[in-house]
Amino acid sequence: MPVPRLARAVGALVLAAGLTAGCGSGSDEPSAPTGATRVFTADNGDITIPAAPKRVIATGYAVPALLEAGAPLVGISTWRRGLPMMTPQTRAAYDTLAKVAGESAAETNYEAIAQAEPDLIVIGVPKPVLADIELERLRAIAPVVALGPSLPSGWRELSRRQADAAGALATFDTVRDAYRNKTRGIAAKYAGVLPRLRCAHLGAYGEIANGNFQREFNGSWGTNVAQDLGADYYGQVKVKGGGSKEVSEYPSIEELPSAFGEAEVITYTIAADGSTPGGVRYVLDSPLWKGLSAVKAGRVYPLRYTEATTYGSAMATADAVDKALEPLLNS
Amino acid sequence: MTTVHTAPARSRSGARTAWFVVAIGALAAVAVASVGVGAHAIAPADVLRALFTPTGTSDDIVVRHIRAPRALLAVGVGAALGVAGVLVQVISRNALAEPGVLGVTTGAGFAITVGSAAGFTAPAAGELALAVVGAVLATAVVYAVGRGSPLRLVLTGVALSSVLSGVSLGMRLLLPDVFDEYRFWSVGSLAGREQAPLLVPLLVIGAALVGSVLLSRQLNAVALGETMARSLGSNVAGVRLGALVLITVLAGSATAIAGPILFVGLIVPHLARRVAGGSVPWLVAHAAVLGPILLLTSDVGSRVLLPTGEVPVAVVTAFLGGPVLIWAVRRYGAAPL
Amino acid sequence: MSAVVLRRGRFSVRVERRTLVFAAVAGLVVVGLALLGLCYGAVWASPAKVFAALSGDSGVVIRQWRLPRVLAGALFGAALGAAGAIFQGITGNPLGSPEVIGLDAGAYTGALVALTVLNGTSTQLVTGSVLGGLGAATAVYLLSRSGGLSGLRLVVIGISVNAMLTAVNSWIVLRAELEIAIAAVGWSAGSLNGLGWDDVRIPFAVLGVLLVVLASRSRAARQAGLGREVAVTTGVGLERLRLQLVLIGVGCTATVTAVAGPIAFIALSAPQIGRRLAGAPGVPMLPAALTGAVLLLVTDLLAQVLLAPVPLPAGVVSTAVGGSYLIWLLARKVGSR
Structure with a gap:
C-alpha cells in the first residue's frame, strides 16, 4: 500500500x-x-x-x-x-x-x-x-x-x-535461558582460541550488480551469535548509515584485499539449506579472494542460520557456528 | 541506397567519415581511461604493465580480471544496444521506439525471474540462454500481434512489457527470495559481470553487428516507406523479419549480460542521426561507436561519483542521456525517421 | 454516423449514438461492480444487507470500510482514464500517457525522498508525491513549450524525464536499507487497500472539481482534437486550452497517486479500450473515464480475491488486466483483417 x-x-x-x-x-x-x-x-x-x-x-x-x-x-x-x-x-x-x-x-x-x-x-x-x-x-x-x-x-x-x-x-524466558546456557557452554569450549583471533565476516547482502560485497562487523546479522560464542569481528564501518548500516558496509570488490587482508579468520553467510548465496559465491570465485591470507591458511568457515531473530532459532545458529568453527580447536 | 554523386552529397559523406574517425579516437581514449578508474586509481603505465607483463599483484588482478573485462563488456553491450535501437527505429518508423518496446528487455528479465522463482539455479551460461529465449518469445508475441502497423507494434510491445513487469512485481512481492534476484536484473549494470562467460555472448553480438551492416542497405529502402520500398523491389516483409531477428539477438544478449540498459537504445540513434543523416548504413556504423562511448563514459562516471560502485551504469546513462536527448529534441525536433 | 443532440437551454451536446449506448452500458457495469465490491470481503454480505447498511445505521464495515474503497475505485479509475485521454489526445500518441511521460515516476520520487530522507510521515509522503508529480509535469511542459506542445516532441521529452526519474528511483531503492526498500517496492504498486473516508474526502472533492471543469472543456477539446486549423477557425485558443487540459490531467494523476500510489496502465489502456468500444473518433474523454472506472473496480476486486485473505496491491493486477485486454484487442483487430 x-x-x-x-x-x-x-x-x-x-x-x-x-x-x-x-x-x-x-x-x-x-x-x-x-x-x-x-x-x-x-x-x-x-x-x-x-x-x-x-x-x-x-x-x-x-x-x-x-x-x-x-x-x-x-x-x-x-x-x-x-x-x-x-x-x-x-x-x-x-x-x-x-x-x-x-x-x-x-x-x-x-x-x-x-x-x-x-x-x-x-x-x-x-x-x-x-x-x-x-x-x-x-x-x-x-x-x-x-x-x-x-x-x-x-x-x-x-x-x-x-x-x-x-x-x-x-515461555520466552525459558527459551532465552536455554540459549544462554548453550552459548555459555560453547564459548567455554572456544575460550582459548576464538577471542584472540581477528575475525571478519562476509555477509549475504552484497549486490553482484553493484560489484560489491557486504562486510559485517560486531552486532550484525552474521556476527551477533558468533560473538556470544566469543568471536570478535574487528574494525567498524567507515561511514555509519543508520540501522543495519551502523554495523555493516558494502565496499567494491576491488577493495577485498584492504578489507579482509588483516583478518585471521573469515566467516561467511550461507543459506539455511546449505547453498551459497549469489552475492557470496561472487566473492568466493574472485581471484582477489584467493590471495587473502586467511583463505591461503584455510581459515574460512561458512555459517548457516545467520538470519535468526529469536532465541529458539538462534540456538540452531549457535550449533551451526560451533560445528563450522570446530577445525579451529584442532589447529 | 542509390548514391547520386553531386558535390553536396560528397561533402556530407566526407563529414560522416571525419566524425566516424573522431568517434573511434574518442572510444579508444575513453576505454583506456575506464581501466584506470575505480575504487582506487591506477596509472596508465601500470595499466599497460598489468595487461602485458603481469606479476600477480592485487592491482594486476584488478586490471586483468575486473576492469578490462568490464570495459570489453561495455563496448559490446553499447554497440549492440545502439545498433538495435537504430534498427527498431527504422523498421517501426517511430522516433520513440527502442529495443525495450519490443519486449526484448522485459522478456529477458522476466525469463530469468521466472527461472529463479521455479528454483532453476543455472550457472551464468544457462541464465544467459534463459534470457535470450525469453527475449525471443516476447518479440515473437509482439510481432505476431502488432505486425499490422509500426504504431501498433510499439503499442503491443509496451502492453506486453507492462503485463510482464506487473507479473514480475507480483511474483517478487509473493516470493521475497526472488526479490534480490529481481533487483539484480531490474537495473542494468556492468559491475559484477566479469565472472560470467563473456566470450560467447560477445561473439554473438559481433556476428549480429556484421549482419546489421549487411542488412542496412535494404533497410534504407524500407526507411523510405513501404510503398516506395516495394516499388524499388525490396522484400519488405523479409527485411523486416531479418531486422527483428537481429534486434532480438543484439538486445537480448546485451540484456542477458548487463541487465536492462534501456536508454542507450533510445538515445544513440537520435545522436547518430545528427551526424549520419538518414542513411541507414551510416547510422548503424555511428551507433556501433557512439553506443560504446556513451556506456563507457557512464561507467567511468559511476565509478568516479561513488567509488564503492554503488551507482549502476543504467542510472548514469539515464542521467547523461536524458538531458542530451531533451536537447536533441529541442534543437532538431523529433521528426519520424 | 448517427448522432444524438442533447439540448438544455443554451447548451447542447452532440453525442454519437454508439457512444451514448456505450456510456449507458458502462455506467450499469460500474454500478454492478460497485455493488459486488460492497458485498465482497472477509464476510460476504448479501445485496439486501448492503442496501440496509447504506440506508441505515448498521453495517459499519460496509459503510466505513468498503464504501470509500469502492467509490475510490470508480472515481480514481475515471480520473486516471480521463487523464490518459487528455495526454494521449494532446500528444496524438497512445504512448503519451501520464505514466509514460514521467508523472507517476515523479510522484514516486517525491514519496521515496520523503520515505528515506525525511521521516516518512503520512503528510510528508502525500506532499512529496504531489510535489514530485507537479515537478515532473512542469519540467516536461517547460522543456517542450518553446516549440508549442507538439505531440511527438512532448512524448520524447517526457520519456527522457521519466527515464531520469526512474533511474533516480532505482538508485534510491538500491541505496536504501533492505527493509525500507521492500516497503518502497510495495509502494511502487498502488493499492486501494485500507482506504477510509478520511483518506478520500479531500481527493474526492479535488477530483470532482477537476472532472466537472474537464466536462465543461470537453467540447472544445474535441474540436482541438480535429486539428489545429479547425480549432483556430472555431475560435478555440489552442495553447490556452491545452494548458488547462494538461493542468487537469496532472491534477488527476497526482491526486490519485498521492492517495493510492501509482496504479499503472489504467491511464494508458483505458482511453484506447474506451475508444475502440465506443467506436468514437479521436480519444474521447467520457468513454475513457468510464472504462477507467470499470478497469480499476475489476482490478481491485481481483486483487482482493486472487490470494484471499492476503490482498495483493491493485497496481500489480491493473497492469496484468489492462495490458492483457489491450493485447487481446490488438490481436482481434489483426485477426479480423
Whole structure:
C-alpha cells in the first residue's frame, strides 16, 4: 500500500462502536480491553493493553517471536523469510494459524483482522514501514502495539518486548535461558582460541550488480551469535548509515584485499539449506579472494542460520557456528 | 541506397567519415581511461604493465580480471544496444521506439525471474540462454500481434512489457527470495559481470553487428516507406523479419549480460542521426561507436561519483542521456525517421 | 454516423449514438461492480444487507470500510482514464500517457525522498508525491513549450524525464536499507487497500472539481482534437486550452497517486479500450473515464480475491488486466483483417 492515510481519531471511534456491536460483544467501551489492563510503551507511544491478552494478532518480526513464546495467537502475517529457521512445532503452528496479512505491510487485510476478534495486535515492522499501515483502523479493532527492529542484533530485546506485550514472558524466558546456557557452554569450549583471533565476516547482502560485497562487523546479522560464542569481528564501518548500516558496509570488490587482508579468520553467510548465496559465491570465485591470507591458511568457515531473530532459532545458529568453527580447536 | 554523386552529397559523406574517425579516437581514449578508474586509481603505465607483463599483484588482478573485462563488456553491450535501437527505429518508423518496446528487455528479465522463482539455479551460461529465449518469445508475441502497423507494434510491445513487469512485481512481492534476484536484473549494470562467460555472448553480438551492416542497405529502402520500398523491389516483409531477428539477438544478449540498459537504445540513434543523416548504413556504423562511448563514459562516471560502485551504469546513462536527448529534441525536433 | 443532440437551454451536446449506448452500458457495469465490491470481503454480505447498511445505521464495515474503497475505485479509475485521454489526445500518441511521460515516476520520487530522507510521515509522503508529480509535469511542459506542445516532441521529452526519474528511483531503492526498500517496492504498486473516508474526502472533492471543469472543456477539446486549423477557425485558443487540459490531467494523476500510489496502465489502456468500444473518433474523454472506472473496480476486486485473505496491491493486477485486454484487442483487430 501506497501512502499512509491521514487518519483521524473521530472516524475510528465511530468505527469501533459499530464494529463490536456487530460482533455482539455488547461492551460500551469496545476499544478498551475488558478485565485488567496495563500501560505498555511501544514505538507508537504508551498503549493501554490487556494484562493477560487472550486473542493476539502478530505481524512481521513479531510472528516468529510470538509463535515461539507460545502467545495466544489468533492470526498472523505470512513470514516466509523465517520459515527455514522454524522448528517443526513452530512451523506446524504457523501453518495452522489464519493469515491476516502478506509479507509487506501494504498487504494487510483489515476485515480479516476484525473478524479474528483480537484483544491485542502486535506489529513487528520497522518504523518507516508503519506509515504503510492504517493504525487508526487497527486501533478501532484492538489496542495496537508497534515493536519493530532497529539494529540487526537488537532482536534479543525486541522479541522480549513483543513477548512481554503478548503476556508470554514465561515461555520466552525459558527459551532465552536455554540459549544462554548453550552459548555459555560453547564459548567455554572456544575460550582459548576464538577471542584472540581477528575475525571478519562476509555477509549475504552484497549486490553482484553493484560489484560489491557486504562486510559485517560486531552486532550484525552474521556476527551477533558468533560473538556470544566469543568471536570478535574487528574494525567498524567507515561511514555509519543508520540501522543495519551502523554495523555493516558494502565496499567494491576491488577493495577485498584492504578489507579482509588483516583478518585471521573469515566467516561467511550461507543459506539455511546449505547453498551459497549469489552475492557470496561472487566473492568466493574472485581471484582477489584467493590471495587473502586467511583463505591461503584455510581459515574460512561458512555459517548457516545467520538470519535468526529469536532465541529458539538462534540456538540452531549457535550449533551451526560451533560445528563450522570446530577445525579451529584442532589447529 | 542509390548514391547520386553531386558535390553536396560528397561533402556530407566526407563529414560522416571525419566524425566516424573522431568517434573511434574518442572510444579508444575513453576505454583506456575506464581501466584506470575505480575504487582506487591506477596509472596508465601500470595499466599497460598489468595487461602485458603481469606479476600477480592485487592491482594486476584488478586490471586483468575486473576492469578490462568490464570495459570489453561495455563496448559490446553499447554497440549492440545502439545498433538495435537504430534498427527498431527504422523498421517501426517511430522516433520513440527502442529495443525495450519490443519486449526484448522485459522478456529477458522476466525469463530469468521466472527461472529463479521455479528454483532453476543455472550457472551464468544457462541464465544467459534463459534470457535470450525469453527475449525471443516476447518479440515473437509482439510481432505476431502488432505486425499490422509500426504504431501498433510499439503499442503491443509496451502492453506486453507492462503485463510482464506487473507479473514480475507480483511474483517478487509473493516470493521475497526472488526479490534480490529481481533487483539484480531490474537495473542494468556492468559491475559484477566479469565472472560470467563473456566470450560467447560477445561473439554473438559481433556476428549480429556484421549482419546489421549487411542488412542496412535494404533497410534504407524500407526507411523510405513501404510503398516506395516495394516499388524499388525490396522484400519488405523479409527485411523486416531479418531486422527483428537481429534486434532480438543484439538486445537480448546485451540484456542477458548487463541487465536492462534501456536508454542507450533510445538515445544513440537520435545522436547518430545528427551526424549520419538518414542513411541507414551510416547510422548503424555511428551507433556501433557512439553506443560504446556513451556506456563507457557512464561507467567511468559511476565509478568516479561513488567509488564503492554503488551507482549502476543504467542510472548514469539515464542521467547523461536524458538531458542530451531533451536537447536533441529541442534543437532538431523529433521528426519520424 | 448517427448522432444524438442533447439540448438544455443554451447548451447542447452532440453525442454519437454508439457512444451514448456505450456510456449507458458502462455506467450499469460500474454500478454492478460497485455493488459486488460492497458485498465482497472477509464476510460476504448479501445485496439486501448492503442496501440496509447504506440506508441505515448498521453495517459499519460496509459503510466505513468498503464504501470509500469502492467509490475510490470508480472515481480514481475515471480520473486516471480521463487523464490518459487528455495526454494521449494532446500528444496524438497512445504512448503519451501520464505514466509514460514521467508523472507517476515523479510522484514516486517525491514519496521515496520523503520515505528515506525525511521521516516518512503520512503528510510528508502525500506532499512529496504531489510535489514530485507537479515537478515532473512542469519540467516536461517547460522543456517542450518553446516549440508549442507538439505531440511527438512532448512524448520524447517526457520519456527522457521519466527515464531520469526512474533511474533516480532505482538508485534510491538500491541505496536504501533492505527493509525500507521492500516497503518502497510495495509502494511502487498502488493499492486501494485500507482506504477510509478520511483518506478520500479531500481527493474526492479535488477530483470532482477537476472532472466537472474537464466536462465543461470537453467540447472544445474535441474540436482541438480535429486539428489545429479547425480549432483556430472555431475560435478555440489552442495553447490556452491545452494548458488547462494538461493542468487537469496532472491534477488527476497526482491526486490519485498521492492517495493510492501509482496504479499503472489504467491511464494508458483505458482511453484506447474506451475508444475502440465506443467506436468514437479521436480519444474521447467520457468513454475513457468510464472504462477507467470499470478497469480499476475489476482490478481491485481481483486483487482482493486472487490470494484471499492476503490482498495483493491493485497496481500489480491493473497492469496484468489492462495490458492483457489491450493485447487481446490488438490481436482481434489483426485477426479480423
